[in-house]
Amino acid sequence: MRGHSYPVGGRAFRQQHPAQRLRGLRARPRPPGRRARRGRGVHVAGLLEDLAGIRLTAKRVERAAEASGTALAAAVRDRAALITARKLVPLPPAPLPDKLYAVIDGTGVPVTETAGRQGKGEDGRARTREVKLAVFFTQDKLDKDGYPVRDRDSASVIATFEPAAAFGNLVRAEGIRRGAGHVRQFTILGDGLPVSKRVQA
Numbered sequence: 001m002r003g004h005s006y007p008v009g010g011r012a013f014r015q016q017h018p019a020q021r022l023r024g025l026r027a028r029p030r031p032p033g034r035r036a037r038r039g040r041g042v043h044v045a046g047l048l049e050d051l052a053g054i055r056l057t058a059k060r061v062e063r064a065a066e067a068s069g070t071a072l073a074a075a076v077r078d079r080a081a082l083i084t085a086r087k088l089v090p091l092p093p094a095p096l097p098d099k100l101y102a103v104i105d106g107t108g109v110p111v112t113e114t115a116g117r118q119g120k121g122e123d124g125r126a127r128t129r130e131v132k133l134a135v136f137f138t139q140d141k142l143d144k145d146g147y148p149v150r151d152r153d154s155a156s157v158i159a160t161f162e163p164a165a166a167f168g169n170l171v172r173a174e175g176i177r178r179g180a181g182h183v184r185q186f187t188i189l190g191d192g193l194p195v196s197k198r199v200q201a
Contacts, residue, residue, distance in 0.1 A: 080173035097138040
Protein backbone atom coordinates (compact mmCIF):
# COMPACT_ATOMS: atom_id res chain seq x y z
CA MET A 1 0.00 0.00 0.00
CA ARG A 2 1.48 3.29 -1.08
CA GLY A 3 1.05 6.78 0.31
CA HIS A 4 2.68 10.14 -0.44
CA SER A 5 6.20 10.97 0.69
CA TYR A 6 7.37 14.42 1.77
CA PRO A 7 11.05 15.22 2.42
CA VAL A 8 11.32 17.18 5.68
CA GLY A 9 14.68 18.12 7.16
CA GLY A 10 16.52 15.53 5.07
CA ARG A 11 14.13 12.73 6.05
CA ALA A 12 11.08 11.39 4.28
CA PHE A 13 7.72 11.24 6.01
CA ARG A 14 4.75 9.52 4.48
CA GLN A 15 1.11 10.47 4.52
CA GLN A 16 -1.23 7.51 4.67
CA HIS A 17 -3.71 6.96 1.90
CA PRO A 18 -7.30 6.72 3.27
CA ALA A 19 -7.41 3.07 2.22
CA GLN A 20 -4.43 2.39 4.45
CA ARG A 21 -6.27 3.69 7.48
CA LEU A 22 -9.35 1.64 6.60
CA ARG A 23 -7.26 -1.52 6.34
CA GLY A 24 -5.28 -0.76 9.47
CA LEU A 25 -1.98 -0.60 7.59
CA ARG A 26 0.93 1.61 8.53
CA ALA A 27 2.82 3.78 6.07
CA ARG A 28 6.55 3.20 5.75
CA PRO A 29 9.14 5.93 5.11
CA ARG A 30 10.48 6.32 1.61
CA PRO A 31 13.84 7.97 0.83
CA PRO A 32 13.52 11.57 -0.48
CA GLY A 33 13.41 11.79 -4.25
CA ARG A 34 12.43 8.19 -4.83
CA ARG A 35 8.93 9.08 -5.84
CA ALA A 36 10.22 11.54 -8.44
CA ARG A 37 12.52 8.87 -9.89
CA ARG A 38 9.70 6.37 -10.13
CA GLY A 39 7.63 8.63 -12.36
CA ARG A 40 3.99 9.56 -12.37
CA GLY A 41 2.93 6.54 -14.43
CA VAL A 42 4.48 4.13 -11.93
CA HIS A 43 2.84 5.97 -9.05
CA VAL A 44 -0.63 5.79 -10.64
CA ALA A 45 -0.14 2.15 -11.64
CA GLY A 46 0.70 1.38 -8.02
CA LEU A 47 -2.44 3.11 -6.78
CA LEU A 48 -4.60 1.15 -9.24
CA GLU A 49 -3.10 -2.10 -8.05
CA ASP A 50 -3.43 -1.20 -4.35
CA LEU A 51 -6.97 0.16 -4.47
CA ALA A 52 -8.63 -1.82 -7.26
CA GLY A 53 -6.44 -4.88 -7.74
CA ILE A 54 -5.84 -3.89 -11.38
CA ARG A 55 -2.27 -4.46 -12.55
CA LEU A 56 -1.10 -2.24 -15.43
CA THR A 57 2.32 -1.20 -16.64
CA ALA A 58 3.42 2.40 -16.16
CA LYS A 59 3.62 2.87 -19.94
CA ARG A 60 0.04 1.73 -20.41
CA VAL A 61 -1.14 4.17 -17.73
CA GLU A 62 0.80 7.00 -19.35
CA ARG A 63 -0.55 6.20 -22.83
CA ALA A 64 -4.12 6.04 -21.51
CA ALA A 65 -3.74 9.34 -19.68
CA GLU A 66 -2.29 11.01 -22.78
CA ALA A 67 -5.08 9.69 -25.00
CA SER A 68 -7.80 10.68 -22.53
CA GLY A 69 -6.32 14.15 -22.08
CA THR A 70 -6.05 14.70 -25.84
CA ALA A 71 -9.66 13.59 -26.40
CA LEU A 72 -10.94 15.80 -23.58
CA ALA A 73 -9.01 18.84 -24.84
CA ALA A 74 -10.46 18.36 -28.33
CA ALA A 75 -14.00 18.05 -26.93
CA VAL A 76 -13.54 21.24 -24.87
CA ARG A 77 -12.22 23.14 -27.92
CA ASP A 78 -15.12 21.94 -30.06
CA ARG A 79 -17.68 22.94 -27.45
CA ALA A 80 -16.03 26.35 -27.02
CA ALA A 81 -16.15 26.94 -30.79
CA LEU A 82 -19.87 26.12 -30.87
CA ILE A 83 -20.60 28.38 -27.90
CA THR A 84 -18.64 31.40 -29.20
CA ALA A 85 -20.27 30.95 -32.63
CA ARG A 86 -23.67 30.92 -30.87
CA LYS A 87 -24.47 27.54 -32.39
CA LEU A 88 -24.70 26.11 -28.89
CA VAL A 89 -26.47 28.32 -26.35
CA PRO A 90 -26.07 27.18 -22.72
CA LEU A 91 -28.88 27.97 -20.35
CA PRO A 92 -27.91 30.48 -17.64
CA PRO A 93 -27.11 28.91 -14.26
CA ALA A 94 -29.90 28.60 -11.75
CA PRO A 95 -30.00 30.15 -9.29
CA LEU A 96 -28.26 33.03 -11.05
CA PRO A 97 -25.44 34.53 -8.95
CA ASP A 98 -25.26 38.27 -8.41
CA LYS A 99 -21.59 38.47 -9.43
CA LEU A 100 -19.18 36.32 -11.42
CA TYR A 101 -15.40 36.58 -11.29
CA ALA A 102 -12.69 35.37 -13.65
CA VAL A 103 -8.98 35.34 -12.75
CA ILE A 104 -6.58 35.11 -15.70
CA ASP A 105 -2.85 34.49 -15.56
CA GLY A 106 0.04 32.75 -17.26
CA THR A 107 3.10 31.10 -15.80
CA GLY A 108 6.03 28.94 -16.85
CA VAL A 109 6.06 25.26 -15.93
CA PRO A 110 9.10 22.95 -16.22
CA VAL A 111 8.99 20.68 -19.26
CA THR A 112 11.34 18.18 -20.82
CA GLU A 113 10.33 18.67 -24.45
CA THR A 114 11.31 22.22 -25.51
CA ALA A 115 12.49 21.72 -29.10
CA GLY A 116 11.90 24.74 -31.30
CA ARG A 117 11.18 27.15 -28.44
CA GLN A 118 13.50 30.00 -27.52
CA GLY A 119 14.39 30.24 -23.84
CA LYS A 120 15.25 33.14 -21.59
CA GLY A 121 18.47 31.66 -20.21
CA GLU A 122 21.96 32.69 -21.27
CA ASP A 123 22.30 29.59 -23.44
CA GLY A 124 18.99 30.32 -25.18
CA ARG A 125 17.51 26.97 -24.19
CA ALA A 126 13.89 26.79 -23.08
CA ARG A 127 13.38 24.95 -19.81
CA THR A 128 9.79 25.99 -19.22
CA ARG A 129 6.64 26.41 -21.26
CA GLU A 130 3.91 28.97 -20.64
CA VAL A 131 0.64 27.55 -19.38
CA LYS A 132 -2.35 29.87 -19.50
CA LEU A 133 -4.84 29.69 -16.66
CA ALA A 134 -8.32 31.01 -15.96
CA VAL A 135 -10.56 30.38 -12.96
CA PHE A 136 -14.24 31.35 -12.87
CA PHE A 137 -15.95 31.53 -9.49
CA THR A 138 -18.63 33.29 -7.46
CA GLN A 139 -18.49 34.79 -3.99
CA ASP A 140 -21.67 36.36 -2.68
CA LYS A 141 -21.10 35.97 1.06
CA LEU A 142 -18.82 37.59 3.63
CA ASP A 143 -17.02 36.02 6.57
CA LYS A 144 -17.25 37.31 10.13
CA ASP A 145 -14.53 39.87 9.40
CA GLY A 146 -16.30 41.26 6.35
CA TYR A 147 -14.11 39.60 3.70
CA PRO A 148 -15.69 37.87 0.67
CA VAL A 149 -15.72 34.08 0.72
CA ARG A 150 -15.65 32.05 -2.48
CA ASP A 151 -18.76 29.94 -2.86
CA ARG A 152 -18.12 26.26 -2.32
CA ASP A 153 -17.77 24.20 -5.52
CA SER A 154 -18.23 27.31 -7.67
CA ALA A 155 -14.84 27.25 -9.40
CA SER A 156 -14.30 26.07 -12.97
CA VAL A 157 -10.76 26.01 -14.33
CA ILE A 158 -9.17 26.38 -17.77
CA ALA A 159 -5.53 25.42 -18.28
CA THR A 160 -3.85 25.18 -21.68
CA PHE A 161 -0.55 25.52 -23.53
CA GLU A 162 -2.35 26.86 -26.60
CA PRO A 163 -1.72 30.37 -27.96
CA ALA A 164 -3.47 33.38 -26.44
CA ALA A 165 -6.09 33.55 -29.22
CA ALA A 166 -7.22 29.97 -28.62
CA PHE A 167 -7.08 30.52 -24.86
CA GLY A 168 -9.24 33.61 -25.30
CA ASN A 169 -11.89 31.56 -27.11
CA LEU A 170 -11.92 29.04 -24.26
CA VAL A 171 -12.29 31.84 -21.71
CA ARG A 172 -15.09 33.55 -23.64
CA ALA A 173 -16.96 30.28 -24.03
CA GLU A 174 -16.63 29.51 -20.32
CA GLY A 175 -17.84 33.00 -19.47
CA ILE A 176 -20.93 32.48 -21.61
CA ARG A 177 -21.50 29.04 -20.08
CA ARG A 178 -21.22 30.45 -16.57
CA GLY A 179 -23.75 33.21 -17.30
CA ALA A 180 -21.45 36.24 -17.63
CA GLY A 181 -24.04 37.94 -19.82
CA HIS A 182 -26.79 37.48 -17.25
CA VAL A 183 -25.20 38.33 -13.90
CA ARG A 184 -25.39 41.85 -12.52
CA GLN A 185 -21.61 42.22 -12.43
CA PHE A 186 -18.89 40.27 -14.23
CA THR A 187 -15.33 41.04 -13.10
CA ILE A 188 -12.11 39.93 -14.81
CA LEU A 189 -8.98 39.99 -12.65
CA GLY A 190 -5.59 40.00 -14.36
CA ASP A 191 -2.06 41.24 -13.81
CA GLY A 192 -1.86 43.39 -16.93
CA LEU A 193 0.64 41.11 -18.68
CA PRO A 194 0.19 40.34 -22.40
CA VAL A 195 -1.85 37.16 -21.90
CA SER A 196 -4.38 38.91 -19.67
CA LYS A 197 -4.59 41.95 -21.94
CA ARG A 198 -5.18 39.90 -25.09
CA VAL A 199 -7.90 37.84 -23.44
CA GLN A 200 -9.65 40.83 -21.85
CA ALA A 201 -9.64 42.64 -25.19
